Amino acid sequence: MGNKYVVVDLETTGNAPKKGDKIIQFAAVVIENGQISEEYSSLINPLQSIPPFIEELTGLNDEMVEHAPVFSEIAPKVLTLLEGAYFVAHNVLFDLSFLQEELIEAGYNGFYGPVLDTVEMSRVLIPTADSFQLSELAIREGLKHERPHQADSDAYVTAELLLLLLGRLQHLPLITLKQLEKLSSGLKSDLDLLLDELIVKKETSIETLPDDLEVHNGVALKKVPIHKELVNEEQIHFPLSHFEKGEMLKKAFPHFETRYGQFSMMDTVYEMFSQEKHGLIEAGTGVGKSLAYLIPSAIYGRNKGQVIVVSTYTTQLQEQLLSNDIPKLEKMLPFSINTALLKGRSHYISLAKFEQSLRDLDDNYDTILTKMQILVWLTETNNGDMDELNLSSGGVLYWNKIKNDEAVFMTNKTWLSRDFYYRARKRAQKADLIITNHSLLLTDVVADNKILPEYSHVIIDEGHHFVKVSGKHFGLTLDYLATRMLISQIGLMEQKQLLFKLEQILEKPEWNNHELVHSFEVNQMIVALNDEMDEFFRVVAIYTKKKSRSANKYNRISCRLEADEANAEWLALQTSAERFFFLIKDFNEVISARLNLVKTKKELLNSREKASLEELITLNDELIEIAAAIKEMFLHPTNEFVSWIEIDMRAVQNSTTIFSQPITVGSYLQTQFFNLKKSVVLTSATLSVKNSFNYMLKELGLQIEDCSTLQIQSPFEYEEQVKLIIPEDLPEVNTIPLDEYIASITEHIISIAEETKGRMLILFTSHEMLRKTYELIKESGFLHDFAIIAQGISSGSRSRLTRNFQKFEKAILLGTSSFWEGIDIPGEDLTSLIIVRLPFSPPDEPITAAKCDQIKQSGGNPFSDYSLPEAIIRFKQGFGRLIRTRNDRGMIFIFDRRLVTTKYGNAFLQSIPPIQVEKKNLKEIIITIKEWL
Structure with missing residues (x-):
């Protein structure tokens, strides 16, 4: 594209030009005829001091800009650069608003030419990127980014990114460009001008589509990859000698090191499958458990003609197995394996x-952007799986309209051969190895229409999560925002949503609708439904505030829901729930009658009407689920389930959720899963407590006599690689007020961080303690040159916070719940770990309280039967964050002295690899760090 583009980046004293914030550095990179033709950069004196946090971010200070020109002196040069050009920036509205303000103040006209935003373009043209931050995109696309947050470096990288995006645009098929152009007038930037130009250019030549693309029903998409039928019938007979196993692994790992634990696990998995036994295998970090179960699974499946199902905790772990471990497995085996991933x-x-939906024109910004992302993505994806896309929250709402589900009206056969879900299922029917997740596995167990083909042998990876996922799976959830959203999507007649569209169809003479309730009455029902929902959740909030003792303005408070006929709040709640329940039922009957009538002559409907009715059917089904949840939680509660309410006190109405779960899932799993399968092997790094599997077996509903168990120690030399220290000069955690405790641990954190130069992960058990510690560290000013990243305070997902932590030389990462496991920071990126307190669940947490009550009633000891083993398993997970490879070295500091002052403390130490525990005061700790690191 032979246009002139000027890519601009600014550093400023803040983010509000209207409130007097100023530019302190201007940089521009000019692109002409597809090449960088000029670079210009200047510091600017803002005539005000640079705030400390801007200095920290950019490295620019008052002395550096003291003798720089003021903006009005460089304004003529800026205008010359911009003449006849596209103004381009990464988040263009920010840079443009500053520039306009400064130009007008200097007595010039602002810039009113076309603008392009590389954030917006990246979202459309790189729809699968994890993040659209400039530094993240630079890493992804292999662009060198020398000095992030300095205008000249940022502008240059943005220019390179723009050239890359323009290249991607040119390679898109003409039909996709035309569809993007139709949508692009709703964007913030002038991408439509570029698209117009490109389309005109492409229309003058004959387009030949790349071999791997096709156009079907007016949409360009990737062709179905042809799966070769496997004819290689070679078998491998187990067990193999150590030598044979080593030779096999060397094919995928040229620098293979023998790990006897891995060999032992391979034999045990094969044996459990052959003997048709269930089993638990605990494999410490570094054993290489993925391949230790994949190799025997693939061989057993081939030898016996069986399909093997491998289930992981999350869809990300599924992807990891498919992209990382399966290719290695294929290198090792003398036969090919058909692997399918199913979600x-x-x-x-x-x-x-x-x-x-491409024909609907009344879209908001998020929907337009998401449609554009999907048009580009369809030219790249083999799987059609939403997890590949990076969608905004508005994009997720739109996805819910176009996701795959049972179709009643839109039985469009023309798409069947290209349907991604149908293809994934078909692949699974022919697969030797199916990779799925715990949630889908459990859905399939109770589903009438099975998704998975017949199978009898299963590997459950991250097995310690299986109980928790089962609890959620057999449980129920009722959420205010989701319910409100659902009712508003049906909408009142005057809002012209789905109800209005249904009534429009029924007004046509071909439907004899005299039997139906009048549309005015249906509209009144929606009004009543909305009012009753608000009232119900208001009563829920009153009940929670009355019952909850832990109300705190920062907290999500939670309280257990207990049926109590003598309690006025409970009776009010039950009455409100009953009214809401019957309103939903009545409304559901009315809508179902209408839909059933329309179904009788669905051939008279156009495709837009069919799409609206599909949406309405989905929402109507969800309403039925809400009614069922209300019935089970409030109208007929049972003792087997525990129900509780969670509310965020900062936005009570909008953040109320009610949960209900079976107190124990063992009996469900036993009857509905384990008894129906020949061999289920669960594996994880944390299944045992004090070298015994009894706790986990009981949670899963398995009997020790029906199971095999195996414990494989980590091959790492923990004695050599880890120092475990307990500070003696910290108070006992429960003996002083929280604020005093936080003050004393913060002092230790600062001293340890200064000595270890950061690279530190700190694990908390409560978000309140994390937040207060973070604030105190910041206030102290001692660690001003450290990047301090905190879960729930710094923005971003767990993986993004972890990536940011790894980017900085001196960094501290503070995390709660989800950071105790599943984050992997090998090598020197992490050299010290602090565990602030032993991870016991709060005794008033509803599910904990219910389990403890149940254990007490059956004559057990709630502490030793449940609270202690559960805390030990989480402690083992946290402990496992530090040493990820054979070469890692590091220090673990445990601030909770109960580890050495109580009898049960020893149970924690017996559950981790044997290492010496050292008790020291802060002075001695500093000396030890100096010697050790």
Whole structure:
């Protein structure tokens, strides 16, 4: 594209030009005829001091800009650069608003030419990027980014990114460009001008589509990859000698090191499958458990003609197995294996719904952007799986309209051969190895229409999560925002949403609708439904505030829901729930009658009407689920389930959720899963407590006599690689007020961090303690040159916070719940770990309290039977964050002295690899760090 583009980046004293914030550095990179033709950069004197946090971010200070020109002196040069050009920036509205303000103040006209935003363009053209931050995109696309947050470096990288994006645009098929152009007038930047130009250019030549693309029903998409039928019938006979196993692994790992634990696990998995026994295998960090179960699974499956199912905790772990471990497995085996990845149906796009939605024009910004992202993504994806996309929250709402589900009206056969979900299922039917997740596995167990083919042998990886996922799975959830959103999507007649569209169809003479309730009455029902929902959640909030003792303005408070006929709040709640329940039922009957009538002549409907009715059916089904949840939680509660309410005190109405779960899932799993399968092998790094599997077996509903168990120690030399220290000069955690405790641990954190130069992970058990510690560290000013990243305070997902932590030389990462496991920071990126307190669940946490009550009633000891083993398993997970490879070295500081002052403290130490525990005061700790690191 032979246009002139001027890529601009500014550093400023803040982010509000209208409130007097000023530019302190201006940089521009000019692109002409597809090449960088000029660079210009200047510091600018803002005539005000630079705030400390801007100095920290950019490295620019008052002395550096003291003798720089003021903006009005460089304004003529800026205007010359911008003449006849596109103004381009990464987040263009920020840079443009500053520039306009400064130009007008200097007595010039502002810039009113076309603008392009590389954030917006990246979202559309790189829809699968994890993040659209400039530094993240630079890493992803292999662009060198020398000095982030300095205008000249940022502008240059943005210019390189722009050239890359323009290249991607040119390679898109003409039909996709035309569809993007139709949508692009709703964007913030002038991408439509570029698209117009490109389309005109492409229309003058004959387009030949790349071999791997096709156009179907007016949408360009990747062709179905042809799966070769496997004819190689070679078998491998187990058990193999150590030598044979080593030779096999060397094919994928040229620098293979023998790990006897891995060999032992391979034999045990094969044996459990052959003997048709269930089993638990605890494999310490570094054993290489993925391949230790994949190799025997693939061989057993081939030898016996069986399909083997491998289930992981999350869809990310599924992807990891498929992209990382399966290719290695294929290098090792003398036969090919057919592997299929299968997720729940709503993960896949419905191309029929998407094609129809492209005709809707009344879209908001998020929907337009998401449609554009998907048009580009369809030219790249083999799987049609939503997890590949990086969608905004508005984009997720739109996805819910085009996700794959059972179609009643849109039975569009023309898309069937290209349907991603249908293809994934078909692949699974022919697969030797199916990779799925715990949630789908459990859905399939109780589903009438099975998703997975017949199978009898299963590996459950991250097995310590299986109980928790089962609890959620057999449980129920009722959420205020989700319910409100659902009712508003049906909408009142005057809002012209789905109800209005249904009534419009029924007004046509071909439907004899005299039997139906009048549309005025249906509209009144929606009004009543909305009012009753608000009232119900208001009563829920009153009940929670009355019952909850831990109300705190920062907290999500939670309280257990207990049926009590003598309690006025409970009776009010039950009455409100009953009214809400019957209103939903009545409304559901009215809508179902209407939909049933329309179904009788669905051939008279156009595709837009069919799409609206599909949406309405989905919402109507969800309403039925809400009614069922209300019935089970409030109208007929049982003792087997525990129900509780969670509320965020900062936005009570909008953040109220009610949960209900079986107190124990063992009996469900036993009857509905384990008894129906020949061999289920659960594996994880944390399944035992004090070298015994009894706790986990009981949670899973398994009997020790029906199971095999195996414990494989980590091959790492923990004695050599780890120092475990307990500070003697810290108070006991429960003996002083929280604020005093936080003050004393903060002093220790600062001293240890200064000595270890950061690279530190700190694990907390409560968000309140994390937040207060973070604030105190910041206030102290001692660690001003450290990047301090805190979960729930610094923005971003767990993986983004971890990536940011790894980017800085001196960094501290503070995390709670989800950071105790599943984050992997090998090598020197992490050299010290602090565990602030032993991870016992709060005794008033509803599910903990209910389990403890149940244990007490059956004559057990709640502490030793449940609270202690649960805390030990989490402690082992936290401990496992530090040493990830054979070469890692590091220090673990445990601030909770109960580890050495109580009898049960020893149970924690017996559950981790044997290492010496050292008790020292802060002075001695500093000396030890100096010697050790």
